[in-house]
Amino acid sequence: AQTVTQSQPEMSVQEAETVTLSCTYDTSESDYYLFWYKQPPSRQMILVIRQEAYKQQNATENRFSVNFQKAAKSFSLKISDSQLGDAAMYFCAYRGDKIIFGKGTRLHILP
Amino acid sequence: DTGVSQNPRHKITKRGQNVTFRCDPISEHNRLYWYRQTLGQGPEFLTYFQNEAQLEKSRLLSDRFSAERPKGSFSTLEIQRTEQGDSAMYLCASSPGTGGKSPLHFGNGTRLTVT
Numbered sequence: 584a585q586t587v588t589q590s591q592p593e594m595s596v597q598e599a600e601t602v603t604l605s606c607t608y609d610t611s612e613s614d615y616y617l618f619w620y621k622q623p624p625s626r627q628m629i630l631v632i633r634q635e636a637y638k639q640q641n642a643t644e645n646r647f648s649v650n651f652q653k654a655a656k657s658f659s660l661k662i663s664d665s666q667l668g669d670a671a672m673y674f675c676a677y678r679g680d681k682i683i684f685g686k687g688t689r690l691h692i693l694p
Numbered sequence: 695d696t697g698v699s700q701n702p703r704h705k706i707t708k709r710g711q712n713v714t715f716r717c718d719p720i721s722e723h724n725r726l727y728w729y730r731q732t733l734g735q736g737p738e739f740l741t742y743f744q745n746e747a748q749l750e751k752s753r754l755l756s757d758r759f760s761a762e763r764p765k766g767s768f769s770t771l772e773i774q775r776t777e778q779g780d781s782a783m784y785l786c787a788s789s790p791g792t793g794g795k796s797p798l799h800f801g802n803g804t805r806l807t808v809t
Contacts (some may be wrong), residue, residue, distance in 0.1 A: 587736075616795045626783065628737070628800035635795060674736050681727060681750065682787075682798055684736035 585610045585677050589685035596665045597693050603650075604660045604688045606675030613637075616678035617651070619660045622687075623671040631673070634658065667692050696720075698801035700786050706807045707776055714772045715804045719788030726769050727798060728761055729785040730754065737785055743769060776808045 586609045596602035608617070619631040634642045634651050641649050646666075650659045662669055670692045675685040699718040707713050719726045724745055729737035740759070741751045745766035755761075758776075763769040773780055783805050787798035 589736075618797055627802050628785070628787075628798075630797045630799075633795070633797055678795070678797070681739050681742055683739065684729075686736045687734070689734075 585612075585679060585683050587675055587677050587683050587685040589675055589688050591688045592686070593689045593691065595691040595693055596662075598665055598667060600665055601661060601663045602665055602690065604662075604673050604675075604690070606658045606660070606685060608656050608658065608675070608677050610656070610677065610679070612679065617649075617658045618676040618678060618682070619647070619649070619658075620674045620676055620684075621669075621671045622674065628674070632660065662690075665692050667694065698786055698788055698799050700784075700801035700804050702804060703802065704805045704807075706809065709776055709778060709808055711776055712772065712774045713776060713806065714770050715784055715786075715806075716768060716770050717786030717801060718768045719786070720790075720799055721767075723788035723790050723799070724766075725789045725791070725796075726763055727787045727789075728769070728771050729787065731783045731785055731803070732781075740771075773806075776806075778808045781806055781808045 588607045615636045617634045620628045621631050632644045632647050646663045648661045672687045674687045677683045701716045727742040728740040731737045743763040758774045761771045783803045785803045787800045789796040
């Protein structure tokens with residue numbers, strides 16, 4: 584069975600600084616997808632970024648980028664120029680037939 | 695495209711009562727998923743449908759839980775004889791096609807409180 588591990592329950596970053604959230608996963612499959620979701624206090628899950636496992640190039644979406652290390656089964660999220668609106672729970676997710684989520688990292692932005 | 699809609703937003707019930715939640719996915723999305731989320735935790739998979747067929751059920755889904763998607767459009771999740779441990783946010787999500795790279799689109803959830 585696939586598992587997703589986020590080892591940082593909480594993190595804080597100064598506004599305008601860069602922060603990296605860690606994620607590791609376990610799977611025996613070779614073709615899969617990985618996602619980062621954001622859940623603000625309003626609680627609706629919002630897709631931040633996605634990565635296809637067969638692509639070596641790391642995905643980028645504006646201030647958000649990933650460091651995908653397939654052999655190490657690592658999928659970290661980097662947020663550049665952190666903004667107050669980035670404060671939320673961030674979930675790493677593995678996509679097979681269903682999506683398996685990690686336990687999340689609560690990100691605080693310090694003004 | 696009005697997004698995934700869940701009703702009700704909040705439900706308070708007494709232990710032992712039955713409750714039913716409804717989810718309307720994004721139109722033409724074939725897949726519909728139910729997740730449960732407790733405070734400070736990630737969503738836990740409960741079950742999912744491909745059109746009207748229920749393809750997988752988590753062992754978290756005890757025999758008190760039942761989900762249906764009779765016409766391949768909206769879905770209902772029923773919990774019978776509710777227990778305090780059922781208190782959680784129940785999230786519904788949908789995606790197009792048969793899985794693969796499509797991300798899930800989530801609704802706002804139904805928060806259940808069992809007293």
